Amino acid sequence: MKFHLNFTTDYGQFYISDKTPTGSTGSENFWTDQAFADKLAVEKNILGISIANDEGKVKCLLEILNSKSLTNDFSSFDHVVEASIEIKSGVLQVIDCPSSEIEMETKIENGEYRVRVYSINLESAYSENTKDSYKVEMWKEGYAERIVLKRYLG
Template structure:
């Protein structure tokens, strides 16, 4: 027969063990979010005006001459089936919001944005990652349902940003929802003066 104080002791030990596991996962860089839909703030540093959204088990080569093509640079989005390269105006500081939606993004008024582009991505592993460049450090990991998704990138604050400076007024809103369309499509093109 288990006494009351023994149950409390077991409960507190279990709680302590769970906390330790989460701390170890965080320190090891293995912490991830398990909420499949919702909004996530991205605030990290990258280099060379780009960062990546990808399947954790991506196999594509972002260094190939078919990824960052002249069209991809112009459209501000490099595309392969399991990774997207998002072009940013600032050299290094990424300030963005990522929102995972259950259905297609209904927004059609792009007046407040300088550039809007979308494309498809396949997440076969069920683990979506946001990576910087060039060291591909993971800044966000999300468990999502494996499948094909549409990703839309809204870019704002691009005017008067020094592309060689780490900081700028540029901000990005990224929405993602289940969808089988994979082609890149510019919904609003940035016009540089």
């Protein structure tokens, strides 16, 4: 399944979440210094994705894959990070911040998923014509800690 998302958010973030997360985006464990550096916050059943532009424009392709992503050449991406999320409600949501508007909702099989976030064109994020965009891939996989596969140093 593919979803092309185009919406606005605030505070440089949006969320990928189970419909009924037990974790909180307000938790002191969510946007830690490490989460900011890694551009991905993790709590129970919810992930926070950091965006770079000040205008809050989110251009994102979300793909739910049948198996692990085969992408292993990250040269066309600025930053790549992965983390795990557990879906318990059978519903996946993409939510803006801070009003918690549901930007996308779909039924999904319950279980543990790996989520990989690719950040693209981050150097343009603070220009007049922002071109930063994000690609998110999800596939079923057991829990693993957050890991940065390519770090943006700009």
